[in-house]
Amino acid sequence: MxxxxxxxxxxxxxxxxxxFVLPERLAAWRNAAxxxxxxxxxxxxxxxxxxxxxxxxxxxxxxxxxxxDFVLRLDQLALLFVTLSVFLWLLTxxxxxxxxxxxxxxxxxxxxxxxxxxxxxxxxxxGTAITFFLFYELLTLATxxxxxxxxDEKSLRAGRIYLTYTLAGSVAFLAGILWLQALVGAIExxxxxxxxxxxxxxxxxxxxxxxxxxxxxxxxxxxxSWLPEAMAAPAPVSAxxxxxxxxxxxxxxxxxMIYDVYGIGTVTELGLxxxxxxxxxxxxxxxxxxxxxxxxxxxxxxxxxxxxVSYIVLGASLVGPFAVIGGLVHLVHQxxxxxxxxxxxxxxxxxxxxxxxxxxxxxxxxxxVTMAAFSVGAxxxxxxPPVAGFISxxxxxxxxxxxxxxxxxxxxxxxxxxxxxxxxPLLYRAWLxxxxxxxxxxxxxxxxxxxxxxxxxxxxxxxALGAGIFASLPFSPLGWVTLVAEGGYLR
Amino acid sequence: xxxxxxxxxxxxxxxxxxxxxxxxxRGLILLAAPLMAGLALWLALLPPDAAFxxxxxxxxxxILLRADGVARLMILATALVIGxxxxxxxxxxxxxxxxxxxAETFWPLVYLLWAGANAGFLTTDLFNLYVxxxxxxxxxxxxxxxxxxxxxxxxxxxxLLGSLAYLLGVALIVARYNTVxxxxxxxxxxxxxxxxxxxxxxxxxxxxxxxxxxxxGWLPPAHAAAPAPASALLSAIAVKxxxxxxxxxxxxxxxxxxxxxxxxxxxGLGAGAVLYGSVQAMRQQRLKALVAYSxxxxxxxxxxxxxxxxxxxxxxxxxxxMTLQAVAHMLAxxxxxxxxxxxxxxxxxxxxxxxxxxxxxxxxxxxxxxxAAVSLMGLPPSGGFTAKFLLLTAAIEQGAFLYAGVLILxxxxxxxxxxxxxxxxFAPATTPRAPVTGGFRTxxxxxxxxxxxxxxxxxxxxxxxxxxxxxxxxxxxxxAVTLPEAAP
Numbered sequence: 001m002x003x004x005x006x007x008x009x010x011x012x013x014x015x016x017x018x019x020f021v022l023p024e025r026l027a028a029w030r031n032a033a034x035x036x037x038x039x040x041x042x043x044x045x046x047x048x049x050x051x052x053x054x055x056x057x058x059x060x061x062x063x064x065x066x067x068x069d070f071v072l073r074l075d076q077l078a079l080l081f082v083t084l085s086v087f088l089w090l091l092t093x094x095x096x097x098x099x100x101x102x103x104x105x106x107x108x109x110x111x112x113x114x115x116x117x118x119x120x121x122x123x124x125x126x127g128t129a130i131t132f133f134l135f136y137e138l139l140t141l142a143t144x145x146x147x148x149x150x151x152d153e154k155s156l157r158a159g160r161i162y163l164t165y166t167l168a169g170s171v172a173f174l175a176g177i178l179w180l181q182a183l184v185g186a187i188e189x190x191x192x193x194x195x196x197x198x199x200x201x202x203x204x205x206x207x208x209x210x211x212x213x214x215x216x217x218x219x220x221x222x223x224x225s226w227l228p229e230a231m232a233a234p235a236p237v238s239a240x241x242x243x244x245x246x247x248x249x250x251x252x253x254x255x256x257m258i259y260d261v262y263g264i265g266t267v268t269e270l271g272l273x274x275x276x277x278x279x280x281x282x283x284x285x286x287x288x289x290x291x292x293x294x295x296x297x298x299x300x301x302x303x304x305x306x307x308x309v310s311y312i313v314l315g316a317s318l319v320g321p322f323a324v325i326g327g328l329v330h331l332v333h334q335x336x337x338x339x340x341x342x343x344x345x346x347x348x349x350x351x352x353x354x355x356x357x358x359x360x361x362x363x364x365x366x367x368x369v370t371m372a373a374f375s376v377g378a379x380x381x382x383x384x385p386p387v388a389g390f391i392s393x394x395x396x397x398x399x400x401x402x403x404x405x406x407x408x409x410x411x412x413x414x415x416x417x418x419x420x421x422x423x424x425p426l427l428y429r430a431w432l433x434x435x436x437x438x439x440x441x442x443x444x445x446x447x448x449x450x451x452x453x454x455x456x457x458x459x460x461x462x463x464a465l466g467a468g469i470f471a472s473l474p475f476s477p478l479g480w481v482t483l484v485a486e487g488g489y490l491r
Numbered sequence: 492x493x494x495x496x497x498x499x500x501x502x503x504x505x506x507x508x509x510x511x512x513x514x515x516x517r518g519l520i521l522l523a524a525p526l527m528a529g530l531a532l533w534l535a536l537l538p539p540d541a542a543f544x545x546x547x548x549x550x551x552x553x554i555l556l557r558a559d560g561v562a563r564l565m566i567l568a569t570a571l572v573i574g575x576x577x578x579x580x581x582x583x584x585x586x587x588x589x590x591x592x593x594a595e596t597f598w599p600l601v602y603l604l605w606a607g608a609n610a611g612f613l614t615t616d617l618f619n620l621y622v623x624x625x626x627x628x629x630x631x632x633x634x635x636x637x638x639x640x641x642x643x644x645x646x647x648x649x650x651l652l653g654s655l656a657y658l659l660g661v662a663l664i665v666a667r668y669n670t671v672x673x674x675x676x677x678x679x680x681x682x683x684x685x686x687x688x689x690x691x692x693x694x695x696x697x698x699x700x701x702x703x704x705x706x707x708g709w710l711p712p713a714h715a716a717a718p719a720p721a722s723a724l725l726s727a728i729a730v731k732x733x734x735x736x737x738x739x740x741x742x743x744x745x746x747x748x749x750x751x752x753x754x755x756x757x758x759g760l761g762a763g764a765v766l767y768g769s770v771q772a773m774r775q776q777r778l779k780a781l782v783a784y785s786x787x788x789x790x791x792x793x794x795x796x797x798x799x800x801x802x803x804x805x806x807x808x809x810x811x812x813m814t815l816q817a818v819a820h821m822l823a824x825x826x827x828x829x830x831x832x833x834x835x836x837x838x839x840x841x842x843x844x845x846x847x848x849x850x851x852x853x854x855x856x857x858x859x860x861x862x863a864a865v866s867l868m869g870l871p872p873s874g875g876f877t878a879k880f881l882l883l884t885a886a887i888e889q890g891a892f893l894y895a896g897v898l899i900l901x902x903x904x905x906x907x908x909x910x911x912x913x914x915x916x917f918a919p920a921t922t923p924r925a926p927v928t929g930g931f932r933t934x935x936x937x938x939x940x941x942x943x944x945x946x947x948x949x950x951x952x953x954x955x956x957x958x959x960x961x962x963x964x965x966x967x968x969x970x971a972v973t974l975p976e977a978a979p
Contacts, residue, residue, distance in 0.1 A: 020858075065877060065950040066807070105851055134871045141870060144910075151850070151917045159914055167906050171899050174883075178895075182887045 004048060004058045005072035005125050008082065009118055011041045016114035019107055027106065031097050034110055038090040038117075045079075045086045052079050053474075053483070059127065068186060070134070071127030075190065076484045077328075080477075081124035081252055084332050085244045087463075088339050089117050091456035095343050096236035098452035099350060109149055113236075115142035116245055123249045129177040129187035129261065132253065136173070136217075139249055140166045146237045147230050158232040165216050165226040166246075173213025173253075176206050180261075189260040200270055203262075207272055210257050217250030218313060219306045221283040228290075228302040235346025238298060242305045243339035248331060251312040255328065264319045274405070276317035281411040283310040288418035297345050297357050300422060301338070304381060307415065308334045315396050318408065323399025325478070325485050330392035332477040333380070336464045337389055340377035343457040344370050350453065352439065360426055362435025369454050371430045373461035378423040380464050383416045388467035391478055494534040495541070495556045495613060498566055501526065502606035509598040516598040520581055524574030527605070531570035535563040539959045555615045555672060560959035561814050562612040565735060568818045569612075571942060572727045572825045573605050579829050579935040580720040596633065597721075604630035604724060611732045615743075617661045617671040617693075620736050624700065625654060631729040639716035646713045649699055649706075653733075657696030663689035673744035677962070682748045690745050697740075700733030703794055704764030707787045711771075714783040719832020722779065726786045727825040731817055734793050738813075741797065743962040751801070758798035762897040764791025769904035773911070777841050778831050781908055782824070785867060788901060789820045792882070795894055799885045806963045811954040812881030818953075819874030819943055823866040826939035830860040833933065834916070843912050848920025855933045857916045862940035864909035866947075869902040874946025877953070 015037035022030045048058070057075050064070040074082070096113065100106055119142050122135030140163070148159030177187060183202070184193040195203060216223040227247065231238060241247065258267055267273050287307025294300040311334065315327015347370050348354040348363060364371040380387030393412055400408035471478040505523050509516035541558050558566075580597065607626030614620055628650045636643035665671055667685045680686055695706075702710040710730070714722050741749050741757075768788030775781040796813035803809045833856045839845040850857045866875035879898055886895040946953065 063951050064948065065881070066954050068950075108850070108854060137871045141865060145917075148914060148917050151919055153918075156914050156918060159917075160910070163906065163910055167903060171903055175887075175895070175899060178880075178883055178887050182884070 003060060004044065005060045005074050007044060008041060008074075008121050008125065009072065011037050011044075012114045012118040012121065016111045016118065019110035019114060022107065024106065030107065030110060034093050034097070034114070035090075037114075038086070038093045042086050042090050045083055048074060049079060049083060049475075052076055061127070068130050069128055069188075070131050071188070072122070072125045072131070073127030073190060074125055076480070076487055077255070078124045078126075080328065080332065080480055080484060081248070082121055083480075084248075084335050085117065085120045085124065088244050088335060088460070089240075091459055092236055092240055092339065092343075094452050095239070095346070095456040098450050099234070099236055099346060105149065105151075108145060109234075112142050112145045113240075116146065116240065118142075120245050120249060123252060127189055129181070129189075132189075132256065133170075133174055133177060136249060136253065137170055139246060140170060143237075143241065143246055147233045147241075149234055149237065150232065152232075154232040158226075158229045161229045162226045165223060169213040169216025169223065171213070172209050172216075176209030176213060179209070180206050187261055189256055192260060192263045195262065195266055203266070204270055204272065207257070207262065207267075207270070210261075211254060211276065214250045214253040214257065215313075217246050218254060218309055219247050219250070219283075220279060220310060220313060221286050221306070224283065224287070224306045227306055228299055231296075231298045231302050235298075235342060235349065238302075239339045239342035239346065242302070242342060243335040247305060247309045248335065251309050251316075251331060254313050255316045255331075258316050258319070259324075267317075268319060273317045273319050277314055277405065277408065280310040280314035280317060281408065283307065284314065284411060284415045285418070288415050288422070292418060292422045295357055297348070297355060297360070297426075298342075300357065300426075301341050301345060304341075304419070304422070305334075305338060307419075308338065308381065311392060311396060314408065314411075315399065318396075318399055318403045318405060320399045320403035321485060322395050322402055325481050326392050326395030326397075326399050328484060329395065329478050329481040330389075332481070333388035333392050333464070333467060336460050336467060337377045337380040337387070340373050340457050340460040340464060341381070343460070344374035344377070347453050347457065357426060357429070359436075360429040361433040362430070362439070364431040366435060366439060367454075369458055373454075373457040374430070375427050376461040376464055378427060380468070382419040382423055386465065386468040388464045388471075388477070391468055391471050395478075493541075494530050494537065495558055498527065498530050498534060498570075499556075499606055499610045499613065501530065502602045502609065505602040506599050506606065509602055513595055516595070517581055519598065520574070520577035520601075523602070524570075524577055527570040528574055531567040534558055535567050535956065537563075554619060555674065556613040557615055557674075557960065558613060560957040560961055561735060561738065563959065564814055564818050564953070564957055565612045565731065565821075566609050568821045569605065569608050569728055572821050572939065573601060573724065575935040575939050576720045576723045576727075576825060576829065577601060579932055582932050597637070600630045600633050601724065604634070604728060608728050608732055612735055615673040615739065617664060617673065617676075617744075620739070621654070621658055621661055624657065624697075624732060624736065627729055627732050628654065628700065631725055634721040634725060635713040635717050637718050637721050639712065642709075642712040642716050646709045649709045653696040653699035655696070656692045656699075660689040660691070660693030660696065663692070673739050676744040677746060680745050680748050682750075686745070686748055690740065690748060693740060694737065697733040697737045698760075700730070701737065701793075702730050702733075702787060702790055703760055704767050704787060704791060705760075707764065707768070707790075710787060711780060711783040714786060715777065715780040719779075719828050719835075722783070722832075723825040723828035726783065726828060727821040730786065730790055731821060734790070734817060737794075742800065746962060749801070751798075754798040754801045757794050758796075758894060761791040761794030761797065762894065764788060765795060765897055765901040766791075766904070769901055769908065772908040773904065775908075776843060778835060778843050778846065778912060779828075779841065781843065781912060782827050782831055785827075785905065785908070786820075786824060788905065789816075789824065789867060792816050792820075792879070792898070792901070795897060796882055799882060799889065799891065799894060800963075802889050802891070803885055807954070807958055807961075808881045809885035810961055810963065811957045812878045812885060814957040815874055815881070815946070815953055816878035819866050819878050819946055822939050822943040822946070823863040823873075823875060826859055826936045826943065827863040827867070829936035829939070830856050830863065833936070834860065843915050846912065846915040847918035849916040852920070853933070855937055857913070859933070859936035859940045860916075861913055862944050863936070864905075864913060866940070866943035868905040868909060869898075870906075872944060872947035874943045874953075877947050877950045881954075 018033040059073045061069050061071040119135050119139035126132035147162050148155050219227045284307050287303050291300050291303035311330045312327045315323045380389035383389045383393040397409050467477050470476050607623045611623030632647045699706045765788050772781050772784035799809040800806045866873035869875045869879035883898050
């Protein structure tokens with residue numbers, strides 16, 4: 001099964017090629033190919049999970065340049081991210097098919113959509129820094145046509161801003177890893193490089209280059225501006241961008257940098273953890289405040305992402321056992337909850353034309369399932385038990401105390417208050433206010449109901465609940481993350 | 492028979508055949524493209540020590556044709572590019588209304604360019620190199636004249652100047668060393684005034700041909716005005732010959748003569764070209780002018796690599812980076828010009844702003860343009876990325892942070908101007924589109940761009956290929972020949 005990692009990359013490639021090649025009149029075949037591949041991948045990953053729990057690690061490598069190996073390695077951390085992406089992608093594919101129905105540029109959309117899957121899977125499984133960079137760049141490129149998909153002035157502008165930020169970030173990241181490679185040779189994640197003898201200043205500069213570069217995709221302040229702009233993209237793209245693809249790739253890279261390239265020891269020695277934690281905290285608060293100021297639903301959700309993704313970075317940079325677990329588990333939890341929110345927002349816009357927050361009045365009566373899912377996601381974001389978000393915040397808080405950083409608890413508390421301040425009014429409007437008179441009647445809506453547009457969000461909402469309620473089980477995100485952390489990150 | 496002389500002789504045969512057949516000559520490419528690709532592949536797979544003497548005389552009387560790594564890669568890429576461009580032009584040769592003669596002259600010129608380029612990549616004889624340089628220049632000027640006569644005339648004057656400077660240098664070398672073979676010169680060259688003067692003259696002449704900043708002035712108007720297949724050949728192949736000859740001179744014949752300072756000058760000019768070409772490309776309003784200025788920038792990388800190759804302890808990486816940059820640019824730029832030609836046919840006008848709606852109307856062609864752009868920007872996975880990655884690694888290892896910075900900045904600037912063109916294709920249509928041409932013509936740019944991408948996956952094999960008989964490698968590659976006494 002050494003080819004298993006390769007298969008996970010080649011499956012989406014097959015779907016991408018099928019999507020590009022099949023013309024619009026064969027849309028049904030295209031949908032079948034997309035769903036089929038997503039489902040097969042889901043099964044493969046389920047099988048791999050069982051193998052990995054027994055401690056098996058799959059690896060596939062070849063020398064793509066002399067001295068530089070291309071390595072796909074499915075360790076437990078990689079599997080965490082792969083599982084998340086595979087699960088959410090299956091649902092997003094269903095959702096996207098329902099959302100778009102038919103259109104001329106759909107072959108392009110689904111083609112790049114699958115390339116995105118490929119890139120994220122690759123990012124997750126990369127075994128060396130250079131492999132990581134290859135997929136990270138592929139992700140940048142594959143996402144651009146999705147962001148600019150609509151082709152109107154706003155989308156093109158969003159695409160331009162997205163590229164400006166991410167390419168600049170990639171370049172900084174590339175410079176950082178090449179610099180480090182010039183000093184210590186090829187960087188393998190499975191065997192942290194020996195950094196002794198390198199001047200601390202050099203190491204610090206390389207760290208700043210790499211984290212700065214990765215931080216652009218993770219939307220860390222002040223590199224976050226592209227993310228709210230990218231809201232011009234269609235809802236499935238936003239869902240994907242915010243939950244698994246771009247921002248998560250950045251956050252995941254930061255985790256890899258801290259734990260598998262530098263190692264906790266070196267990061268602590270250089271005193272780099274605390275400044276990064278502080279930056280993450282600033283981002284958390286800043287994102288929340290900005291979210292509060294938005295009147296557009298998707299924009300509010302976007303700023304909320306800016307804030308929430310930094311929880312992962314915060315957990316990673318605190319370098320304590322509970323903080324690591326909290327950060328990594330939030331990688332999963334935030335993904336499930338945020339994709340729920342975006343899929344609901346897309347459904348609302350698609351079915352009732354709701355874009356502004358003020359239009360939400362009474363939406364709960366007209367689309368109860370959608371709004372119920374939305375409410376679960378929103379409560380989870382606030383950190384209300386038993387939704388998954390509570391587990392993340394709890395572990396982060398305990399972890400902060402373990403790492404002697406009590407101020408982080410204040411940041412978490414402040415952020416939760418802000419989260420409540422910008423999410424609760426939405427729930428109030430949706431459930432307790434009457435709908436405006438010009439809304440279509442509930443009967444009328446029911447005649448054109450599209451279950452596939454609503455079902456995925458319901459499933460992820462249930463998953464978010466389940467991840468919180470059954471957190472103590474071994475196959476819950478928390479259980480798995482604990483396994484990952486015990487396997488290596490608590491050395 | 493050996494592929495070394497066949498890759499020169501066969502295109503020459505096609506020149507004659509094309510001249511005799513006249514208007515019927517276009518069909519020849521159906522034979523020439525697979526034949527030459529096969530020969531080039533055979534050449535690339537020859538055992539590493541293959542050298543071939545025409546006429547079986549020993550040096551210095553005989554002429555050494557030598558298939559080192561650079562020659563093998565360049566000839567293979569040339570065969571692919573000219574083959575694809577030729578097939579592209581088969582359906583619709585470059586022809587202005589009322590200029591029926593153009594279609595007839597196009598094909599002999601293509602084969603002349605092919606023969607000249609292949610001979611130039613193989614030979615190590617300075618005078619033969621002059622002949623090949625003239626063959627290529629002649630063909631290139633005539634191809635450029637299919638677009639704008641004024642630009643071609645300007646090109647012709649400047650190319651003539653370059654040829655004269657080069658020839659003068661060769662004459663000085665003959666007078667000084669009594670030999671014109673690069674491999675022999677490598678053993679005897681000394682840094683005296685005559686040699687330095689000769690090298691300076693030859694270099695200046697060749698830099699004009701290679702269009703290195705600030706001697707690039709002739710290139711953008713000529714390449715932008717020519718019909719798309721001609722532009723593809725000019726940008727992909729014509730400028731590369733000057734570069735290869737410079738590599739022969741600087742790293743082989745006169746490797747001991749060139750000092751670090753002069754290498755830094757070359758590197759500096761290359762860096763200047765990258766920045767200037769990119770900034771100019773950003774300022775262009777017309778698609779083909781943008782692509783042409785991108786050539787100015789991309790040629791800069793080739794010379795930026797000079798100090799990196801010379802300064803490396805193990806030059807293998809930098810050498811491969813330089814060679815692969817040339818190959819990747821050939822494939823990607825030819826693809827981009829062909830794609831641009833098709834796009835402009837369908838678009839309302841030749842400005843970038845007129846490209847709206849093309850992403851929907853001709854997705855395959857826009858994809859080809861996009862893939863070529865990925866390689867030119869140096870984004871992975873692509874040949875352009877492999878090349879720039881190798882160069883960047885070399886620069887950082889040597890502490891040449893200035894060059895590293897230019898490599899990085901150049902990639903970013905390329906992204907700025909190429910994505911500008913690409914995102915224009917995504918904009919809504921401004922005018923109704925003409926129906927797009929048939930599938931066969933969209934296949935060639937896509938195939939070339941695809942090859943530029945595939946190069947990114949074959950890095951190790953390409954690096955090994957580029958190292959065959961490289962001058963920095965084992966000196967055994969140079970044939971052991973006794974040198975004649977200098978004439979009294």
